[in-house]
Amino acid sequence: QPRQATSHGGLTALVGLSAERILVADKVAAAKFGTTSPIEDPAREQVVLDQAASLAAAAGLDVEETVAFFRAQIESSKLVQRGLFDLWTAHPELAPTERPDLATEVRPILDRITGQFIAELSATERLRGRTVRCHVSLVAAERSADRRYHLDRLHERALWGAIEPVCTD
Numbered sequence: 212q213p214r215q216a217t218s219h220g221g222l223t224a225l226v227g228l229s230a231e232r233i234l235v236a237d238k239v240a241a242a243k244f245g246t247t248s249p250i251e252d253p254a255r256e257q258v259v260l261d262q263a264a265s266l267a268a269a270a271g272l273d274v275e276e277t278v279a280f281f282r283a284q285i286e287s288s289k290l291v292q293r294g295l296f297d298l299w300t301a302h303p304e305l306a307p308t309e310r311p312d313l314a315t316e317v318r319p320i321l322d323r324i325t326g327q328f329i330a331e332l333s334a335t336e337r338l339r340g341r342t343v344r345c346h347v348s349l350v351a352a353e354r355s356a357d358r359r360y361h362l363d364r365l366h367e368r369a370l371w372g373a374i375e376p377v378c379t380d
């Protein structure tokens with residue numbers, strides 16, 4: 212559980228959630244590839260950001276910072292989706308053979324992760340300053356997530372982007 216992991220691992224659980232969300236982008240891409248659903252859906256992004264803002268306010272987190280953090284998660288998801296679309300277009304034999312349903316199967320996973328992010332952002336609030344300690348902790352957590360989630364270069368790059376706003380409290 213994220214809360215438990217935090218007490219031992221600094222930013223490990225928070226960065227792990229980012230990695231999990233980035234891996235869900237593969238399912239998002241699979242849901243959209245070969246359909247008319249675009250990678251970028253501004254209306255859905257607004258829903259995600261509004262939900263994050265209201266949960267942040269309820270948790271006593273800085274709303275603007277929290278929204279900026281979620282914007283980074285969304286940009287990383289689109290980076291992965293674009294990378295996979297390019298790969299699958301160039302190598303159709305690598306394209307997924309099953310298409311999950313975006314609304315009923317994939318977005319609910321992202322919504323669950325949103326709630327977990329809020330809990331983890333709260334649990335790590337004091338660590339997330341513009342400090343050396345935060346950056347050291349962030350790099351360690353990123354390396355551990357690369358290994359734990361077996362991230363390839365595309366997903367690793369996405370993870371770096373997603374965690375960029377972590378040490379800005």
Ligand SMILES: C=C(O[C@@H]1C=C(C(=O)O)C=C[C@H]1O)C(=O)O
Pocket residue numbers: 239250251252253255256259284285286288289318321
């Ligand atoms: C993940 C999706 O793709 C994009 C990324 C989003 C996100 O990361 O939450 C939201 C909308 C889309 O712009 C999606 O459509 O659900």
